[in-house]
Amino acid sequence: MALASGVRFAERALLRPWALLRGTTLGRTEPAAGGGGDGARRFGSQRVLVEPDAASGVAVMKLRNPPVNALSLELLTELVISLEKLENDKTFRGVILTSDCPRVFCAGLDLTEICGRNPAHCAEYWKAMQELWLRTYLSSLVLVAAINGACPAGGCIIALSCDCRVLADNPKYRIGLNETLLGIIAPFWLKDTYVNTIGHRASEQALQLGSLFPPAEALQVGLVDQVVPEDQVQSTALSEMARWLAVPDHARQLTKNMMRKATADRLLRQRDADTQNFVSFVCRDSIQKSLQAYLEKLRQRKG
Numbered sequence: 001m002a003l004a005s006g007v008r009f010a011e012r013a014l015l016r017p018w019a020l021l022r023g024t025t026l027g028r029t030e031p032a033a034g035g036g037g038d039g040a041r042r043f044g045s046q047r048v049l050v051e052p053d054a055a056s057g058v059a060v061m062k063l064r065n066p067p068v069n070a071l072s073l074e075l076l077t078e079l080v081i082s083l084e085k086l087e088n089d090k091t092f093r094g095v096i097l098t099s100d101c102p103r104v105f106c107a108g109l110d111l112t113e114i115c116g117r118n119p120a121h122c123a124e125y126w127k128a129m130q131e132l133w134l135r136t137y138l139s140s141l142v143l144v145a146a147i148n149g150a151c152p153a154g155g156c157i158i159a160l161s162c163d164c165r166v167l168a169d170n171p172k173y174r175i176g177l178n179e180t181l182l183g184i185i186a187p188f189w190l191k192d193t194y195v196n197t198i199g200h201r202a203s204e205q206a207l208q209l210g211s212l213f214p215p216a217e218a219l220q221v222g223l224v225d226q227v228v229p230e231d232q233v234q235s236t237a238l239s240e241m242a243r244w245l246a247v248p249d250h251a252r253q254l255t256k257n258m259m260r261k262a263t264a265d266r267l268l269r270q271r272d273a274d275t276q277n278f279v280s281f282v283c284r285d286s287i288q289k290s291l292q293a294y295l296e297k298l299r300q301r302k303g
């Protein structure tokens with residue numbers, strides 16, 4: 001009974017795939033460095049590199065959308081498709097999500113996708129963002145975030161949607177939801193994800209202040225589970241993965257579903273309204289001006 005309802009829930013969460021693969025090259029397969037059989041072949045797309053290890057049932061999924069892994073529509077789409085591919089392949093039980101770009105895990109929303117764009121594009125973009133969150137938050141796989149770089153805003157949400165987070169101990173690699181500093185507001189499902197991870201009071205403070213936590217503080221507040229030297233992020237993520245995979249899948253999956261279902265259902269019930277809210281908010285002149293000014297500041301602070 002519980003299993004059946006868990007499966008039904010997962011099915012409901014598998015929403016429509018998009019036909020928007022502008023400029024993507026999905027499904028490409030190439031031998032991993034070092035060669036090997038099927039278990040060593042990597043696949044993926046232009047912006048997501050997947051290194052599967054069939055023997056362990058674990059795949060490493062690397063974001064590679066330089067320079068900062070901003071979540072473009074293409075990256076969002078390719079991430080969802082890569083995750084779906086691994087979920088549908090019973091060989092795999094866990095995914096380590098990490099970055100192929102130096103110093104940045106993920107810079108969050110690609111602001112160029114919502115600056116100076118028409119409402120239809122903003123809506124399409126936001127739906128893709130919702131979809132990625134639903135897919136990661138409800139994934140039946142164990143997801144471990146190996147955070148090897150800065151992790152603001154949407155990057156933080158991807159990490160928080162995983163089951164476990166390992167952060168590299170580098171003071172430049174800050175993590176948190178800094179939306180208010182851009183003059184925008186985290187939607188309720190980002191807020192809920194935050195609250196579910198670090199509790200209400202800490203979220204209230206951090207969200208209003210737009211706090212980006214350096215590693216030691218991120219660990220203290222509970223945003224990440226481990227902080228380790230940069231060269232140990234991957235190996236620690238693998239050790240964490242082994243701990244999670246030691247639990248029988250069905251029991252772990254149903255427990256995950258029990259813990260996360262209400263939060264995901266809240267978005268599923270209000271998905272269209274959330275999209276309309278986002279579009280009408282970001283398309284306001286005042287918000288467009290704030291976003292443009294923020295992007296300009298990012299561009300100028302170079303060097």
Ligand SMILES: CC/C=C\CC/C=C/CC(=O)SCCNC(=O)CCNC(=O)[C@H](O)C(C)(C)COP(=O)(O)OP(=O)(O)OC[C@H]1O[C@@H](n2cnc3c(N)ncnc32)[C@H](O)[C@@H]1OP(=O)(O)O
Nearest residue numbers: 070107108109110111112150153154184185278281298299
């Ligand atoms: C009702 C609901 C309403 C709204 C909900 C909205 C929810 C929003 C969630 C979000 O994710 S908002 C995005 C927030 N993201 C940030 O604030 C991160 C901004 N970026 C940075 O802080 C830094 O770039 C970095 C720490 C990630 C990396 O620093 P560094 O390695 O020094 O790189 P640069 O700053 O020099 O950047 C290189 C290049 O990339 C561009 N860029 C950076 N971030 C973004 C981004 N999020 N979107 C688009 N483009 C970005 C930056 O402008 C540089 O571009 P150039 O053309 O100058 O090379």
